Each structure stands twice: as C-alpha cells, then as structure tokens.
Amino acid sequence: MPANEDLFTRLLTPIGKWIRRYRLQLILALRVTVAAVLAFAVAQVLHLHLPLWAVLTSLIVTQMSLGRSLKVASDYLIGTFGGVAYGGALAILIPHESEWALLAVLALAIAPLAFIASFRANFNVLPVTAIIVLLVPSMQHVSPAGSAIDRILEVTVGGAVGFIVSFLLFPSRANAITVQAAADMLDLLADGLSRFLEDHTRELDLAERRRIQDGIAGALTRLNITGVEAEHERNARLTSGPDTGPLLRTLLRLRHDVVMLGRAVGYEFPGEISARLTPPLRKIETTGRDFLRACGAALRDQKPPPPLGAVDAPFRDYIDTFGAVRRGGLTRNMKSEDAERLFALGFALEQLREHLVEVHRVVGEWARG
Incomplete structure (x- = not known):
C-alpha cells in the first residue's frame, strides 16, 4: 500500500x-x-x-x-x-x-x-x-x-x-492580474540590474543584452494591457484599488534606467577611480536587486514595501564619492569616450535612485489600497 x-x-x-x-x-x-x-x-x-x-x-x-x-x-x-x-x-x-x-x-x-x-x-x-x-x-x-x-x-x-x-464563475480581476504582472516585471528589472552591475567592467554581448531588454519590454507590454483593463473595472465600480497610472509610469521609468545602465557599463575605470567607485557600485547591485525583488513580493502580498534606507545609502555613497572624484580632478586625463560613459553611468544611477523612491511610494499605496 x-x-x-x-x-x-x-x-x-x-x-x-x-x-x-x-x-x-x-x-x-x-x-x-x-x-x-x-x-x-x-x-x-x-x-x-x-x-x-x-x-x-x-x-x-x-x-x-x-x-x-x-x-x-x-x-x-x-x-x-x-x-x-x-x-x-x-x-x-x-x-x-x-x-x-x-x-x-x-x-x-x-x-x-x-x-x-x-x-x-x-x-x-x-x-x-x-x-x-x-x-x-x-x-x-x-x-x-x-x-x-x-x-x-x-x-x-x-x-x-x-x-x-x-x-x-471564478472571476479573474484585471486588478489582481495587474499586480502580478507588475511584480513579475520588478523581478525582471532586479535581474537586469544585477546582470549589468555585477561586473561593470564586462560588456554583455548583444544577444544577452537583447534578451534582458526584450524580457522587460514584453513584461511592460503585458502590464500596460492589464492596467487598462483594471481601469475599466475600477471605473465601473467592479473592483477597488489605487489608480494603475503611477505604478505603470514608475515601472516604465525603471525600464529606461536599466536600458541606460546597459549602455553605460562595460569598461574599466582608471586605477584610483576604480578603487573608489567599485565598492559602492557592488553595494548598489546587491541592495538594488534585493530591494526590487522585495518590492515585487510586497506587491503580490499587498504588504508594505521594504525600508528605503538600506537601498538609498549606497546610492548616496556613490554619488558623494563620484562628486569627490570630480572635484579631485581625477577625470581630467580620461579619454573623452571613457569620461562620457562614466558620467552617463552616474546620471543613470541618479535617475535609478529617484525612481526607486517612487517604487517605494507606489508599492506602499497598493498595500494600503
């Protein structure tokens, strides 16, 4: 038996x-x-x-x-x-x-x-x-x-x-499907961020970059479709919940940030610049990845987002260190192409930091909703 x-x-x-x-x-x-x-x-x-x-x-x-x-x-x-x-x-x-x-x-x-x-x-x-x-x-x-x-x-x-x-008969609310699609996209963004920053000196081949970006783009397309359907439900009073617009716009901005990161990474900083900027970059990779995944899990469970301080600190550290590098004149002797990519990386990280704050806010709205 x-x-x-x-x-x-x-x-x-x-x-x-x-x-x-x-x-x-x-x-x-x-x-x-x-x-x-x-x-x-x-x-x-x-x-x-x-x-x-x-x-x-x-x-x-x-x-x-x-x-x-x-x-x-x-x-x-x-x-x-x-x-x-x-x-x-x-x-x-x-x-x-x-x-x-x-x-x-x-x-x-x-x-x-x-x-x-x-x-x-x-x-x-x-x-x-x-x-x-x-x-x-x-x-x-x-x-x-x-x-x-x-x-x-x-x-x-x-x-x-x-x-x-x-x-x-077993109604499937577009609101719930939208939450799941947004959480899935946050997981994909976390993976993309990690792949681009885990070794900023290595440029991923075109096929790998395209696979990452196409996966995020496909998730965004599905999210936009279900978001429109969720708004139809909300307008008809068939479901309740926050407006899907801020959530969709925030994830779109995050996707742009990951695209910029993919284009900015792929070269090795000069000696002293590398010694000062690489540690906060590695911290950004781990904390940013974990924060996005935790936000996805919180969205699925409709729970409050993780604390923002842990992920904000390494971004502030990088921005402050980057400012010190500039003021110290360490970028003056860099090749123009390397300097452009260094500044592009800094801009992309500043944008990413701002949009992670928005992610924290909208996930909190959906938890309260």
Missing part, C-alpha cells in the same frame, strides 16, 4: 503543478464553455432565429479578466447596434430585389463602416453586422426590420450571458 500511495503521489504532483501554472487558462476555458452552452440554451428558450450569433457573441465577450470582458462587451454591443441601425436603414429605404441592386447596397453598407472601423479596431463588427442584416432576409425570407431585431436580440443574449458568466 505505501508503494502504491507513493506512486499515486508522484503522479499527482506534476499534475498539480501543471494546474497551478495554467490556472488562469483553465478557468478561462471553463468560463467560455459554460457561457457558450448557456447562450445556446437561452437562445433556444427565446426561439431566436440564429442561436449561432448568441453563442459566438458569448465566446467573444468571455475574456481572461473581468475588465477585458467589460470592454469587449461594450465595444461589441455598440458596434452591433451601429451596424444594425445603418444596415437596417439601407435595407428598408433602398429596394434591392435584383442581384445587381443587392451588390450596390452591399457596397454602400460596407465601404463607410469599414472606413470607420479602420480608425478603431474594436469596431470591426460594424460592417459584419450590416452585411448580416442585409443578407439574412434574402436567405431566410424575413423582413429587414425583423432581421435587425433578431440580430440585436442574439447579440444582447450572447453578450449578457458572457459577461454574467465572467462575473460569477
């Missing part, structure tokens, strides 16, 4: 890890399935002519986060109502019994709506809806007004079911 239990445990452990890793994706698959089945059932109960559109609308509206579902639902419904109004008006006002007349009306329906949709990608449903309202009457022998009403009912049913399922 113990051997069987041990085998059973070994089988369950990787399954449990896989479920935890893809938890959000599995929940989304469940919500989409339930929304589609319920939309079809409601459409059948209401005897809608085309339950297909109710099901498709529920699939479109059911998104990873509640904020995204709200945005997609509002855009899709507005686009549908606009397409129904325009396509229905054309179908009623312009006779199109012949094929040539139908082609002309179809072109008249598509061209202006496609032009409008080209400015706002979330209104791509406009021409699609107008086409359905125009063509369905000829295929199902219903009036244009009846086709327009059916389309509105189908989309309303699908949108309502999709949003209600997103709200009730």
